Amino acid sequence: xxxxxxxxxxxxxxxxxxxxxxxxxxxxxxxxxxxxxxxxxxxxxxxxxxxxxxxxxxxxxxxxxxxxxxxxxxxxxxxxxxxxxxxxxxxxxxxxxxxxxxxxxxxxxxxxxxxxxxxxxxxxxxxxxxxxxxxxxxxxxxxxxxxxxxxxxxxxxxxxxxxxxxxxxxxxxxxxxxxxxxxxxxxxxxxxxxxxxxxxxxxxxxxxxxxxxxxxxxxxxxxxxxxxxxxxxxxxxxxxxxxxxxxxxxxxxxxxxxxxxxxxxx
Ligand SMILES: Cc1cc2nc3c(=O)[nH]c(=O)nc-3n(C[C@H](O)[C@H](O)[C@H](O)COP(=O)(O)OP(=O)(O)OC[C@H]3O[C@@H](n4cnc5c(N)ncnc54)[C@H](O)[C@@H]3O)c2cc1C
Numbered sequence: 674x675x676x677x678x679x680x681x682x683x684x685x686x687x688x689x690x691x692x693x694x695x696x697x698x699x700x701x702x703x704x705x706x707x708x709x710x711x712x713x714x715x716x717x718x719x720x721x722x723x724x725x726x727x728x729x730x731x732x733x734x735x736x737x738x739x740x741x742x743x744x745x746x747x748x749x750x751x752x753x754x755x756x757x758x759x760x761x762x763x764x765x766x767x768x769x770x771x772x773x774x775x776x777x778x779x780x781x782x783x784x785x786x787x788x789x790x791x792x793x794x795x796x797x798x799x800x801x802x803x804x805x806x807x808x809x810x811x812x813x814x815x816x817x818x819x820x821x822x823x824x825x826x827x828x829x830x831x832x833x834x835x836x837x838x839x840x841x842x843x844x845x846x847x848x849x850x851x852x853x854x855x856x857x858x859x860x861x862x863x864x865x866x867x868x869x870x871x872x873x874x875x876x877x878x879x880x881x882x883x884x885x886x887x888x889x890x891x892x893x894x895x896x897x898x899x900x901x902x903x904x905x906x907x908x909x910x911x912x913x914x915x916x917x918x919x920x921x922x923x924x925x926x927x928x929x930x931x932x933x934x935x936x937x938x939x
Contacts (some may be wrong), residue, residue: 674701675725677757678782685838689775690749693758693784697725701751701758706791707817708882709748710908711725711760713786714741715774724783736872741785742770744920745913747812748789752855758862760784761812769919776881793882793909794820798869799876800825802846805865805893808833809913811840817882821846830868833883862916866892887912887923891934898938 677694684690716727720739722731732740750759763777778784795802795817801881804814811831821827825846832853833839839852844908853868866889881903881925883893887934890912897903897910915923 674698674787675783675785676893678778678780678784679757681778681780687764687834687838688840689761689762690764691778691784692774692794692845693754693760698756698758701753701756702789703748703751703753704719704785704789704791706794706872707791707820708793708884709751710745710811710813711748711788711793712787712790713744713784714748715744715770715773716741724785726785727822728785728787733783738928742864742921744771746771747793747816749812749816757908759853764798771920786803795822795827795882796826796827796880797822797877799825801828801875801879802885803827803879803881803908804818805828805883805885806831806874807865807889808838810882810884813884814882815840815842818842818844818846818848826938828872828875830865830872832864862886862889863892865889869893869896879903881908881910883910884913885917887927887930891930891937895935895938 675697677695678691679694680692682690717738728741728916748758749761751868762772764776767773768826782828802821802825804817808815818827821844823845827844827846827848829848830848830853832855835854842850851868853864883890890910894910897908
C-alpha cells in the first residue's frame with residue numbers, strides 16, 4: 674500500500690503533518706483504534722527499485738543495503754470519503770531516517786507502508802482518562818481526545834520543547850491539560866513522571882494511554898502500578914522510541930526491555 678503526499682503543514686517547528694492521498698490508498702482498512710499505526714518503508718538513497726515497491730519482495734530479492742528502513746507512525750486521521758490519510762512526523766534535527774525524509778517530502782512524494790494495526794481506544798465506561806506522552810505520542814493522544822465521550826474527564830500531560838511546540842488540542846471531553854517544557858537538562862527525562870506525582874488522582878476507574886520515550890514510559894508505568902495500585906488492564910503503556918538509539922538498534926533490544934519492564938511489575 675502507498676500514499677502520495679498531497680499536503681505538508683508544519684504544526685509546530687518540530688512536528689510536520691503530511692497528508693497522503695491517491696489511488697494507492699484504495700482498500701486502506703482503518704482499524705477501530707485511536708492509536709492505529711502504519712509501518713512505513715523508506716528506501717535508502719540510490720535505491721535500485723521504483724518509488725512504489727513491495728517491501729517484502731525487496732527484502733527477499735535484494736541485498737540488505739537496498740532494504741527500506743522500517744518505522745512506525747500513527748494514523749492521526751483517516752478520511753475514507755476523501756481518501757486522505759494524515760500522519761504527523763516529529764522532525765528531531767537532522768538525525769534519523771524518517772524525520773529527515775518527512776522534512777524533504779514534497780507534493781507527489783510516495784510513502785510505502787503496511788498496516789494499519791492498533792489496540793487502544795478510550796473506554797467509554799471509564800470514569801476518567803489519563804493521557805501522557807511526548808511529541809511522538811501526540812498524534813495518538815490527539816486522536817484519542819477526539820474520541821473521548823462527551824463530558825468525560827481527560828487528564829493530559831505532554832512534554833515538548835517550549836510554548837511554540839504546543840498544539841491546539843480539542844475534545845468533546847473535559848480536559849485537565851498541562852504542557853511541560855524541556856529545559857535541555859538531563860532532568861527533562863523526569864518531567865512527565867514528576868508532573869504525575871503532583872496530580873490528585875480522581876476517584877473511579879481510570880483508563881490510561883502512556884507512550885513515548887522508553888525509560889520515561891518505564892518509570893511512569895511503575896508509578897501507576899506500584900504507587901497507585903492500578904492494573905495492567907487499565908492502561909495502554911508502551912515505549913515508542915529510545916533515547917540515543919536508532920529504531921534499528923532499539924528493535925534489537927526492545928523485546929528484552931519490555932520483558933524486563935513487565936517482570937518488574939507484573
Ligand atoms: C506504534 C508507534 C507509533 C508511533 N507514532 C509516531 C508518530 O505518529 N509520529 C512520530 O513522530 N513518531 C512516532 N513513533 C516514533 C517513531 O517511530 C520513532 O521516533 C522513530 O525512531 C523515528 O525514526 P527516525 O528515523 O526519525 O529516527 P531514528 O533513526 O530511529 O533515530 C535517530 C536518533 O533520533 C532519536 N529519536 C528518535 N525519535 C525521536 C523523537 N521522537 N524525539 C527525539 N529524538 C528522537 C533516536 O534516539 C536516535 O538518537 C511511533 C512509534 C511507534 C512504535
